[in-house]
Amino acid sequence: MSTLRSKRITDLTELLVGIGIVGLLLFIASFARVRLDLTSEQRYTLTPATQELVRGLEDILYVKVYLSGELPADLKQLERATRDVLDEMRAVSPEHVQYSFIDPSAEPDDKVRRAQYDQLQEAGLVYSSIRVKEKGGFSEKIVFPGALVTFREKTVPLQLLKTQLRTPDAEIVARSITNAEYELASAIRQATTRQKARIAFLEGHGELQEMETADIANALSAQYDVSRVRIDGRVDALSTKNEGMRYRVNNFEALIIAGPDSTFSDRDRYVIDQFVMNGGRILWCIDAMDPHLDSLRQRQFSMATARELGIEELLFAYGARLNKDLVLDKSCAPIEIFTQPYGNQRKLERFPWYFEPVSVPQSAHPIVANIDPVHFRFAGTIDTIGVDSVRKTVLLTSSPLSFAQQNPVRVSLSIVEMDQGFERRSTPHLPLAVLLEGSFRSAYYDRLPGAIRSDKDVAFRERSPRTAQLVIADGQVIANRVDAAKGMYYMLGFDRYANAKLYGNRELILNAMNYLLDDRALISIRSRAITLRPLDADQVEQRRTYWQAMGIGAPLAISLLLGLLYQWHRRSANLRPKPATASR
Secondary structure: OHHHHHHHHHHHHHHHHHHHHHHHHHHHHOOOOOOOOOOOOOOOOOOHHHHHHHHOOOOOEEEEEOOOOOOOHHHHHHHHHHHHHHHHHHHHOOOOEEEEEOOOOOOOOHHHHHHHHHHHHHOOOOOEEEEEEEOOEEEEEEEOOEEEEEEOOEEEEEEOOOOOOOOOOHHHHHHHHHOHHHHHHHHHHHHHOOOOOEEEEEEOOOOOOHHHHHHHHHHHHOOOEEEEEEOOOOOOOOEEOOOOOOOOEEOOOEEEEEOOOOOOOHHHHHHHHHHHHOOOEEEEEOOOEEOOHHHHHHHOEEEEEEOOOOOHHHHHHHOEEEOOEEEEEOOEEEEEEEEEEEOOEEEEEEEEEEEEEEEOOOOOOOOOOOOOOEEOOOOOOEEEOOOOOEEEEEEEEOOOOEEEEEOOEEEEHHHHHOOOOHHHHOOOOOEEEEEEEEOOEOOOOOOOOHHHHOOOOOOOOOEOOOEEEEEEOOHHHHOOOEEOOOOEEOOOOEEOOOOEEOOOHHHHHHHHHHHHOOOHHHHHHHOOOOOOOOOOHHHHHHOHHHHHHHHHHHHHHHHHHHHHHHHHHHHHHHHOOOOOOOOO
């Protein structure tokens, strides 16, 4: 009896010691922060740029996320992805990052709930309408897939779900999950930045209208001060001459010249040149050819002719030449054309439209890394010029099956039915977008009269400090589709045939402006690629009961089996004959 009691005391002592050791280890581990991200794309690890941004917070940043409650599975994934990013930010700076998740539809009082909806819309958030499956059928629910980011007295609205549709689809939600870190980091930058860089869209030379660039202007305005400017021959349109300073100071950090169709005056060209010489950055989206689309719509064909814009000498001096040609590419966007009547109805068919190349980025440069294919319309080609102080980087090209037709070019809808012989006469990888970086020499350095050159008020500058320009041989690459009848526009990159955003034009322009303005941190965050692995919806629906049984029953069965094995082992050990002990 005493032997059995002694064994029990020994077992109890070992148990208590084991519990004590485990508790001590847990207590010690609570002081050590160890985080492991075992995913292949490191989706739970913040980029160095985001970590640096969060570490630099000087005060409390509070994020209210209005994405909670009863949500469909895809929006639940977006909620979890947002929470994961915020958790990582809090791990980097626990004393400065605070957040909460709020369900704006949880309020039972309808009047109070609607008042809260109105407040969120006034704050800048956009609601989405979703269908929720219930026992009696489906019901509509209003959700606000966004957040309010507050730093000190400044609050920035953040739309986590980027869509123009009130009812989001799974693809849009998946893209939003991928961009969760970028959107949060961008909102934090907006909330903490006191002064934004200034960007201006140039007007006065037939450039794209405000409605045609509305989407990219709104996207840029989240990070920069965006405005429109006309030169009209004024020397001080883009810069100011301050008293006591040798050179002029630019009024803007960057200039966007989007799709001009008329000639620049010599004074306007000089003002643009000096903007570059004083360190300004320019995004050139230029059509060197006019396809005369009105004639194409009316007569089914037109003759594309060269545009004389007058800016060719500027670009040539900076290291690029826009060729007077049009690219035809087998990798292209579609067009719908009415063909021969079918019965009493004209038949609408879809064909490849070779004049609208779709360029798949091949370069690893951060401006084009990990973006979707870029859609061009009547694009030309670019040659680079040997300028020693300027580095040229080709960012986008045509496909291997492409060629360029020289001015003048016949543009006809009948081309869709013709064999273009891409396999026989292609010129692969024609440059469509070129980045110029370095110190530029003025296009007027050997042309300016001495009296003007020495005028202190003119403050002529012959060479620029290190700066950058991006030249794209297509003025429509930055233009969003406009529905004039409804007075609305679509997101840049939207495809009307697919009724969805397919192309990476929006990301191209955003990355380009970030790069030109040295916001490399935002590019590094946006360019990371997170692979989403959605479940097969059909399999989930068909085998729901099986997987539920596996998820619940399998762990219980394994636990029961291990318990039985343990009991069998103990019983076997107790039934073994004990070794005989010698008696004295």
